[in-house]
Each structure stands twice: as C-alpha cells, then as structure tokens.
Amino acid sequence: MNKKKWYAGAVVLFSGGVLTLSAFVVPGIVNSRVIAGNGPAVQAKAQPAAGGSAIPVLKFEAPAPVSTVTADLLKDMSEAQIKQIYDYINKPGLEPGISGREITEAEINRRLVLEDQYVYEGLRPEQPLPLKAGQAEVYVDIETHTYTYPERTMTDEELLQLIDWSYRLNYIAARHNVTVPPLAQDISEAEAKRLAAESVNKLFDADVSKLKTKALLAELGADKQPAWTVHSAPYKAATLRGQEKEFQEYHVIIDAKTGDMLDTTVINGALKRTPIDDAAANRIAKDASWIHKATQIVMNKQGEKRTIVKASLTGTENNNKRGMVAVKLLLEDGSSYTAELRYPNQALRCLIYEPAGK
Known part of the structure; x- marks a missing residue:
C-alpha cells in the first residue's frame, strides 16, 4: 500500500468505555504493507505488520505521561464552534477527499511525532485549521469535506492544525455519542487487563506493566458475544513510529463472560513479511x-492440559501470501487453538482459541 496516503482525522478515543473513531478521514491510511517477492526476511518500515522475530527489539518503558487534550478542548471551544462541528459531522453522505497532492512519508513521520507532543506535551497550533478556501494554503472545506495541501512541504504549524482539527472532531463525536445499555459481562475491566497481561507474559515473555493499556468492551463476531479487547503499547508510540524505531505492541481478546483468551497477538511494525512461494509451501x-512448534506453544507456554487429537495446517492459500503458517490444533472436547507462525523463523505471531461449539 502507498504510505503517502494518510488520515486527516483518524484519532481513536476511549471515552467512558466506548470506542469513538471519527468517520471523517482522508482516504488511504496505512495499517499494513504487503511485501512482494520471496526473498529472506529483512527489516522494513511498514506499520503495523505482525511481529515475532529474533531481531532485538528496543524496549520502551517510560513513566506514564498525562494528556490534557480533553480538558484543553473543553475550555477552548465555544458552543458555537461545537455546534458548527456537530452539524458538520452529522451531514449525511459525506465522503472525505483530498484536493492536490497527497501527504508525503516525511510529513507522515513528522506528524506522528507532533501528535504525541500535542497529546502529552501541550503543543498547540497558533491558529485553528481554516474551514474554507481563501484563508490559507492548508485547509478543509467543511461544505465538501475536502482537504487541501500545498505543493510545498507543510510546516509544523500546518501539521499541528490538522492534528488539532482531528482531535476536535473526535471530541465532539464522543461528547454527542449515544449512550447504549451496558453489555453483559462477568469479567471486569481490571480483571481483563490482568488476564491479558498474563497471556502476553506466557506466550511472548513480555511485561506490559509499563506500557499504555486500553480496554474496550464490545460485541464481536457473528454471535455478538461480549468480549474485552485489551491493547498495550508504549506511551508516545506515534513518536516511535515517526522516528522509525522498532517496538512491540500486544492485542488480546477475552471472552467477557468466561474469561477465555480468544486471541493474543504481538505487533511489530518493523518486521517485513516474507510471502511463501509454491516451492516453500511444498516443503x-x-x-x-x-x-x-505449535504443539509446544500450546502445551508448554499456554499450559493446555487437554489432549490434542488432530493437528493440521489451515488457510494455507491466504497465509502463504501473508508469509504466515497457521497450525490448527483440535482438542479432545472439540475446542481448538490456531497458532500463527511467521515464515521462515517460526516465531509466534498470535494464538487464537475457539471454544467447543462456537
């Protein structure tokens, strides 16, 4: 995918346990990179590809910084400004667009660093992003929802204006979010975070206690069962991405009623996938x-005591393109694990559990 394409308003907020994502984004954010060819695995600058590697990973564990974004927006925005943005985000049929060139990779990286400074260090633009043409070279036309960038490289002030606008959109969206009935759960948020930390430690020998951890309760899958998704990443991870440093994040999905670990995944954006060609697939x-390898992970790391009655490779056609080998292990009671291993080093990317009858 083309890394030059970027969200202008894609900021995820956890507000009162509800995940809010601005729908008003410029097309084409990069959330993965497909690597062509069948050469040996090497480091790349993709984000976020799946991890698990013998490559030494820089360990970023810093004290938890404090964000003042919400408080600052609350003080700064007048009711008229709030209403203007609220009316804007509720216009039907809006599709985001870009007029002129797309943002460059260098600007993406600068924006990532500036965004952490905006969130954690109180850095703010001198002026708000203009909302119509004729006032500046960088602006968003709120009538057509079109972002316009200059042919020259954008300044830090202009990038900060875009960041500030995206946070204002999300703040208003979260403020006006419709309250929904709480989902049924037997596992509390604190318990979900504890279980997630234990799973990450067991499978990847990693300690997430000094990472930024967010938990979200949502209905997942076709059966709409409530589940916790717990994500742990370094504080100021955007800065690390912008500086193209290697680090790891962890994503865990937990059944909110039983506490089963449904999915534990490690993410390392610096690792390059090595697609599996036909000859390698045959081998x-x-x-x-x-x-x-998958059996040892499930028995020794996961600590599974039930008998494994069948083991086989699964989803090979699609996984070959992704550079992954998925091994499905069926247990005596009908439950199963799927261990996804990176090719060629067999490092674990994720372990997925499916209870019997699901």
Whole structure:
C-alpha cells in the first residue's frame, strides 16, 4: 500500500468505555504493507505488520505521561464552534477527499511525532485549521469535506492544525455519542487487563506493566458475544513510529463472560513479511517441525492440559501470501487453538482459541 496516503482525522478515543473513531478521514491510511517477492526476511518500515522475530527489539518503558487534550478542548471551544462541528459531522453522505497532492512519508513521520507532543506535551497550533478556501494554503472545506495541501512541504504549524482539527472532531463525536445499555459481562475491566497481561507474559515473555493499556468492551463476531479487547503499547508510540524505531505492541481478546483468551497477538511494525512461494509451501507441508512448534506453544507456554487429537495446517492459500503458517490444533472436547507462525523463523505471531461449539 502507498504510505503517502494518510488520515486527516483518524484519532481513536476511549471515552467512558466506548470506542469513538471519527468517520471523517482522508482516504488511504496505512495499517499494513504487503511485501512482494520471496526473498529472506529483512527489516522494513511498514506499520503495523505482525511481529515475532529474533531481531532485538528496543524496549520502551517510560513513566506514564498525562494528556490534557480533553480538558484543553473543553475550555477552548465555544458552543458555537461545537455546534458548527456537530452539524458538520452529522451531514449525511459525506465522503472525505483530498484536493492536490497527497501527504508525503516525511510529513507522515513528522506528524506522528507532533501528535504525541500535542497529546502529552501541550503543543498547540497558533491558529485553528481554516474551514474554507481563501484563508490559507492548508485547509478543509467543511461544505465538501475536502482537504487541501500545498505543493510545498507543510510546516509544523500546518501539521499541528490538522492534528488539532482531528482531535476536535473526535471530541465532539464522543461528547454527542449515544449512550447504549451496558453489555453483559462477568469479567471486569481490571480483571481483563490482568488476564491479558498474563497471556502476553506466557506466550511472548513480555511485561506490559509499563506500557499504555486500553480496554474496550464490545460485541464481536457473528454471535455478538461480549468480549474485552485489551491493547498495550508504549506511551508516545506515534513518536516511535515517526522516528522509525522498532517496538512491540500486544492485542488480546477475552471472552467477557468466561474469561477465555480468544486471541493474543504481538505487533511489530518493523518486521517485513516474507510471502511463501509454491516451492516453500511444498516443503512446509512435509515439515513436521511447524506442527511440533505449535504443539509446544500450546502445551508448554499456554499450559493446555487437554489432549490434542488432530493437528493440521489451515488457510494455507491466504497465509502463504501473508508469509504466515497457521497450525490448527483440535482438542479432545472439540475446542481448538490456531497458532500463527511467521515464515521462515517460526516465531509466534498470535494464538487464537475457539471454544467447543462456537
């Protein structure tokens, strides 16, 4: 995918346990990069691809910084400004667009660093982003929802204006979010975070206690079962991405009623996927070490005591393109694990659990 494409308003907020994401975004944000070719695995600058590697990973564990964004927006925005943005985000049929060039990779990286400074250090633009043409070279036309960038490189002030606008959009969206009935749960948020930390420690030998951890309760899957999603990442992860440093994040999904670990995944944006060609796929199909590796993970790291009655590779056509080998292990009671291993080093990317009858 083209890394030059970027969200102008994509900021995720956890507000009162509800995930809010601005729908008003410039097309084409990069959330992964597909790597072509079948050469050996090397480091790349993609984000966020899936992780698990022998490559040394820089360890970023800093004291928790405090964000004043919400308080500052609350003090700064008048009711007229709030109403203007509220009316804007509720216009039907709006599709975001860009007039002129797309943002460059260098500007993306600068924006990432500036965004952490905006959130954690109180850095603010001198002026708000103009909302119509004729006032500046960088602006958003709120009538057509079109972002316009200059042909020259944008200044820090202009990037800060775009960041500030995206946070204002999300603040208003969260403020006017419709309250929904709470989902049924037997696992509390604190318990979900504890279980997630234990799972990450077991599978990846990692300590998330000094990482920024957010938990969200939502209905997932076709059966709409309530589940906790718990995400842990370094504070100021945007700065690390902007500086193209390697680090790891962890994403865990937990059944909110039973406490089962449904999915534990490590994310490392610096790792490059190595697609599996036909010759390599044939070798893997005959190589018992992949099933042996997955079995050891489930028995020794996960601590599973139930008997494994069947083991097989699964989803090979799609996984070959992704550079992953997925091994499904069926248990005696009908439950199963799927261990997704990176090719060629067999490092664990994620472990997925499916209870019997699901």
